Amino acid sequence: MSLADYLLALRNHWVGAVALSLVGLCAALAYSLSQPAVYAADANGFVTTGAGAGSGDNVALGSVGDALSKSRAKSYVDVATSRATAQRVIDQLDLDASPSGLIGQIEVEQPVDTVLLKITARASSPELAQGLADAWVTALAAEVEEIENPDAVPDAQVPEVRSIESAALPSSPISPQPMRDGALGLLVGILLGVAYAALRSQLDRRLRTTQEVERKFGVSVVGAVPATRGLEHERGEPAELAVAASDEAASFAAAEAFRKLRTNLSYMDVDDPPRTIVVTSSQPSDGKSTVSTNLAAAIATSGQPVILVDADLRRPVVAATLGLVEGAGLTDVLIGRVELEDVLQEHPQVPGLFVLAAGGTPPNPSEMLGSRTMRTLLEQMAREHMVVLDAPPLLPVTDAAVLSTLADGALVVVSHGRTLDGELESSLANLAAVKGRVLGVVFNRVPRRNSAGGYYGTYYGRDDATGGRRRRDRRGRWGRRGPRK
Template identity: 60%
Template sequence: MELLDYAKALRAHWLGALLIVALAVLSAGAFTLTQPKVYAADARGLVTAGAATDPGLSSVSDSLAKSRAVTYVDIASSRAVADLVIADLGLDESASSLIGQIAIEQKPDTALIKVTARSSSPAAARSLADAWVKALAARVAQIEDPDGAGATGVIGIEPVEAAALPSTPVSPRPTLNLALGLLLGGLLAIAYAVLRSMIDRRLRADDEIERRFAVPIAGRVPVQSGRTGLLVSSTVDHGSWDAGEAFRKLRTNLSYMSVDDPPRVIVVSSPRPEDGKSTVAANLAAAIALSGQAVTLIDGDLRRPSVAELLGLVEGAGLTDVLIGQADLADVLQDHADLPQLTVLAAGSTPPNPSELLGSLAMQGLLRELALEGLVIVDAPPLLPVTDAAVLTRHADGALVVVSHGRTLDTDLAESLKQLEAVQGRVLGVVFNRVPRRRGPKDYYGSPTKAPAPSPVAVTAGGGRRKAR
């Protein structure tokens, strides 16, 4: 994976990743609060080899002291020294336990021995460090001068620096613990996001669809919480301006898909219900009508019709009545009150055999007839539950497949495209619906009172309208 792939994975699963980081930091904080405070104090002793007035002897004594200091480091960690400290301080503690609180260090090329004592209180740490240097000096004296004669030149240890009272604990270390918690949480968050991206089959990225399924992204429609009906209008509604602009872009993209042979009959479907295909079909038709092009919107979802209700029109007679010869097309077509160039053909009565009606020669002839007067948009049923949309696509110039951002599975889209391919249908592109918002209209246009004027597009040949009925 490249760095960009990690960034996409984190963006797709940012909430879970953020929770992991927060939990890791909180855990580090809780661990820090539950740990006892430990204070450390340092005391130092100097290894001496007796006084020497001759410079040559002084150099030899210094070298001898440095060499013996290495040996005294081991002696300082012995049980014998610990026993002397216990007796001196009157501690009720074992020698092994006390040795665990002591760290001995001898800096290279020096005769200094540093004793670091750790304890739960500053005073105890200071007393332990001083007592340990004193006990070490006594133990070395027992070894180097067992008779206690105090002969000149005998090697010993002199305490040279008493321990200072520590003001702050050395453990726990809140800053370090929180930093480590943040680092560990970040690594776990990245691992979580990458793993979720590998097993999460929901579609979120344009390039993922274009790369895996070799179909273009025809448009991206931002999410519209609680808004229904037409989102496209000639005036600015700051709640739906970006959605209206998205449908205008979709309209323009359609005109560039095949300049020499632009599509006249377009089926709009989706893999599953609730992907917003009817809303996309209605608003795409409205966007085309606003550009000055004649367009007919057909409710081809004979099982669950919704176009008439969505546009506030009469459901009544419609497509099925025309196909079975019970009504004339001119009698059931409805003009939209606010969009003169938009004509709507409702679904009509619910038939027992929707697939047969939609695949009939009558349906094919109806689409050809309407395509002579303008663009035709057909709101078709979802592809996976029924075959109606695939049947309609056989008689159309292409299909737009609507998928829900972060909801539609890649397997659902793959199966939908497979069904269209099986009937030799043409896929014009994928419409990404309910895409999370990025920017609002004020970010670019400020606070306009009118939207930018729609530019005409050559979506279809022929701009004539059916005469008023």
């Protein structure tokens, strides 16, 4: 995966990544704060070979003495961590501990090329750590004296350990360190979050990006409709069209999205642009009726008369959504019960937008939609109008695939972050099986944090389609300045 792929994965699955980061931070802090405080104190011993060994009377003898002291210092590291030395400290401080357990609290180090022995003692209190370090140097000196001079000969020229620096009282514990542990926990949590997002991105089959659709399926994404509260409504309830909404500020991004979709359709084939368009989707909940109604309204506002046909004869919603009469409609025209002009309804807010309701529910919708009568009706409507057909979803039934053979092409609506790649693949395969033309894919409910949604949120929040800069007046209404120069 490239850096762009990781960033995209984090954007799509940021909730889980943030949650794992916080879990890592909280777990590290909880563990750190639950640990007992540990204090450390340092005391230093000096290894010498006696008064004569290092005197200035004989340089060669002094050099030999220094080498002997360094050699002895290395050996005394093991002596310092022996049970005998630990037992001396226990006896001296009257501790209730075992020699082996006490050795675990001590660290002995001999700096390279020196005759020093650094004793570091760790304990649960500053006083105990200080006393333990000083006592250990004293006990080491006594143990070395017993080893090097077992007969206790006075003034014997043998190596010995002398205390040169007593331990200072620790002012703060060396452990735990909540800041350090929290930073490490946060780092681990972030790494886990990135790994989680990358894994979810690899396993997640929901469609989220234009590049993903175009790369996997070879079809163009011709529109991206941002998630807008004004477009969401319960099935069958009246809904306000984005291009005719009273709250212009709330619907502006959606209206511009449908105008852009209208423009893209007109430029697909300049010499022979599509005039009969089927709008469908993979599943019923992808928002194809919302896209078809608003696309038809956007086409009508450009001055091109358009007929919106509710071709979903199984679950018609167009008339109810637009607040029109649901009585006679398409099925009645197809069986010759009424004439087309008698059942066309013009939308009261969008001049040039005519709606043909579904009419009665027939027992054989697929056969009726694929009939020669339907083909003739579409040709009749397309002579003076553009025709937008709100068709059923592709996966549950074959109606939309049948209609695509009679129309100039089909738009497939994809719900951002909901539609699976397998669903779109099957939908496109259904259209290909009947040799239907796919005009493109329309992404619906694109969140504003997405690249497309961010575009609408930043550009359309300030400027309209003509370049005029938008702003609120004193009453909170949206107005327009002149076009930018």
